[in-house]
Amino acid sequence: DAGVTQSPTHLIKxxxxxxxxxxxxxxxHDTVSWYQQALGQGPQFIFQYYEEEERQRGNFPDRFSGxxxxxxxxxxxxxxxxxxxxxxxxxxxxxSYPNSPLHFGxxxxxxxx
Amino acid sequence: xxxxAQPEDQVNVAEGNPxxxxxxxxxxxxxxxxxxVQYPNRGLQFLLKYITGDNLVKGSYxxxxxxxxxxxxxxxxxxxxxxxxxxxxxxxxxDVSTGGFKTIFGAGTRLxxxx
Numbered sequence: 735d736a737g738v739t740q741s742p743t744h745l746i747k748x749x750x751x752x753x754x755x756x757x758x759x760x761x762x763h764d765t766v767s768w769y770q771q772a773l774g775q776g777p778q779f780i781f782q783y784y785e786e787e788e789r790q791r792g793n794f795p796d797r798f799s800g801x802x803x804x805x806x807x808x809x810x811x812x813x814x815x816x817x818x819x820x821x822x823x824x825x826x827x828x829x830s831y832p833n834s835p836l837h838f839g840x841x842x843x844x845x846x847x
Numbered sequence: 848x849x850x851x852a853q854p855e856d857q858v859n860v861a862e863g864n865p866x867x868x869x870x871x872x873x874x875x876x877x878x879x880x881x882x883x884v885q886y887p888n889r890g891l892q893f894l895l896k897y898i899t900g901d902n903l904v905k906g907s908y909x910x911x912x913x914x915x916x917x918x919x920x921x922x923x924x925x926x927x928x929x930x931x932x933x934x935x936x937x938x939x940x941x942d943v944s945t946g947g948f949k950t951i952f953g954a955g956t957r958l959x960x961x962x
Contacts, residue, residue, distance in 0.1 A: 765948075769952075775954055776937055776952040776953050777952045779950070779951060779952075790949050792949065824890055824891070832879065832943040832948070833879055835893040836881075836883075836891070836950055837893065840888070840890045841890050
């Protein structure tokens with residue numbers, strides 16, 4: 735049973751460019767959350783998707799947007815990249831029950847130059 | 848607003864000794880509490896959770912955590928540390944009573960277990 739898979743594993747972009755990160759949730763999971771983890775810090779909540787809609791959002795600018803598809807997979811889009819967007823982006827899936835833990839992928843390492 | 852504090856950046860312990868990694872939280876309602884572990888260049892891995900009931904919860908790899916409502920704490924413990932326990936540990940909280948769905952993480956505590 736495959737867990738959460740993310741692609742690509744690494745990405746290098748230039749300031750001002752746009753990037754799309756992809757996530758396939760664990761089988762049986764219908765909820766996807768995205769986190770940004772800067773070096774040496776804890777994961778910061780970006781947003782959560784459920785039933786193809788953004789259910790809750792953290793304190794991130796509108797440059798960060800997402801999408802969830804009918805098969806529950808998800809994309810994270812970041813426009814107008816800044817140097818400060820360099821981080822590990824983590825996708826986590828879970829069933830929609832409130833007491834369910836998150837299952838994380840190994841992340842996408844984004845470097846903005 | 849919900850928040851999590853992990854007061855120690857790093858914890859050092861000798862192999863075979865007990866370990867404790869501290870966590871305090873703040874939520875407006877009843878908390879759902881979690882511990883995760885992260886190994887280098889990997890995502891976070893779930894260890895254990897407290898939802899309700901017994902204040903002492905047991906999880907993976909011999910870890911346990913004690914929920915203390917009066918001190919708003921949820922410390923991670925293990926009776927006998929292994930070198931392989933060396934990793935980054937995150938405490939997390941979810942406040943579902945206010946209709947929220949997000950899980951908020953602490954800044955993490957690096958555990959070093961010396962042989």
